[in-house]
């Protein structure tokens with residue numbers, strides 16, 4: 384509710400994974416929300432009550448918000464914001480050539496807002512932006528009667544709605560106390576700790592969190608590579624580490640390398656910020672380099688599995704998304720690995736339960752079994768539940784070879800052996 388006891392009017396600019404999830408969940412919390420989206424196809428889908436991408440439970444919230452008249456969508460930014468209490472900016476902030484975040488879209492949205500916002504409105508940066516951007520936005524806005532608040536988003540693809548409704552924390556960075564409380568009040572219906580701090584600290588909490596997780600995964604995968612090459616079981620090693628309460632057990636699972644729309648981009652962006660501040664970016668660069676090595680290592684594992692050169696060898700790739708539960712392919716490790724296989728001359732066929740395209744140079748299959756047909760090697764690259772239930776006998780029958788590479792720890796060695804398959808397991812010597 385705003386000061387006049389009316390529901391808060393929230394405008395969300397950019398209805399992608401972050402913006403649409405926020406729009407639908409805030410409408411569900413009782414706010415009146417208008418989503419602004421400039422992609423005509425996405426807008427048409429939204430108006431039909433359908434998210435333009437896959438995210439569990441989101442369609443239902445988008446549809447119910449519209450039926451309950453708490454949620455609507457438009458392409459008209461100016462008309463949407465004239466009576467807005469709060470405007471959430473959730474447009475892309477991609478990487479520039481040097482890794483720094485490209486703020487062009489944020490700047491163009493903010494400049495357009497400056498002409499139409501009512502006095503007293505609050506502009507909220509939900510996009511992931513470098514430290515200091517909120518202050519820059521104050522300049523782009525040029526409005527002393529409008530406050531700017533940093534409110535970074537921590538959603539996890541594949542469980543965006545759940546993460547929004549049950550967040551570990553809500554972070555609000557504001558130089559004006561009243562504006563900070565207005566933004567914190569948007570989340571009043573959630574049971575989560577709220578950190579109200581200054582804008583720079585809020586911006587850094589986001590980057591530092593993602594980059595720390597990326598560093599952790601690079602370390603985890605280094606332990607995995609060590610065990611794969613020298614012996615030992617990384618899963619047990621990491622579980623043993625995780626029982627130490629100072630370490631904790633989350634994010635200790637080895638894999639083929641990390642990716643997704645945030646970790647690589649945010650790690651590169653924080654490294655650029657650190658370089659500009661003339662601080663030491665060594666750790667971040669090392670984590671990025673280690674991840675690239677890990678991805679190349681997976682291609683080497685396939686090369687060994689075929690006993691030499693990949694040239695002309697048929698490889699089935701199961702799973703293209705960077706994790707299960709999403710259709711997001713941005714910076715997916717599977718794509719990098721498929722690219723490496725294709726570059727080495729392999730004939731790659733891919734299958735993903737959520738994605739009907741294939742990586743460049745690869746062929747698309749409609750099922751895991753179809754992908755495995757005549758393959759020398761099957762590589763499981765995403766932890767989709769259906770890959771834990773592969774019919775191993777049928778798989779063995781369909782394949783020309785007998786090698787399975789499981790980069791997600793889904794398959795059981797004895798079951799594979801029983802089907803006549805040789806299993807390479809992530810993190811095991």
Ligand SMILES: NC(=O)c1ccc[n+]([C@@H]2O[C@H](COP(=O)([O-])OP(=O)(O)OC[C@H]3O[C@@H](n4cnc5c(N)ncnc54)[C@H](O)[C@@H]3O)[C@@H](O)[C@H]2O)c1
Pocket residue numbers: 396397398399400401402419420421422425473474475476488491492509510511512536537538539540644645
């Ligand atoms: N995806 C995630 O898991 C995640 C998590 C936390 C933070 N973030 C950050 O949130 C921001 C958005 O990420 P995303 O994944 O939602 O991106 P996205 O590409 O899924 O969505 C962005 C949306 O903005 C729209 N858009 C672009 N320019 C616009 C404009 N001028 N007016 C209206 N709409 C416009 C696009 O059409 C698109 O629908 C980024 O800064 C990202 O780093 C993303």
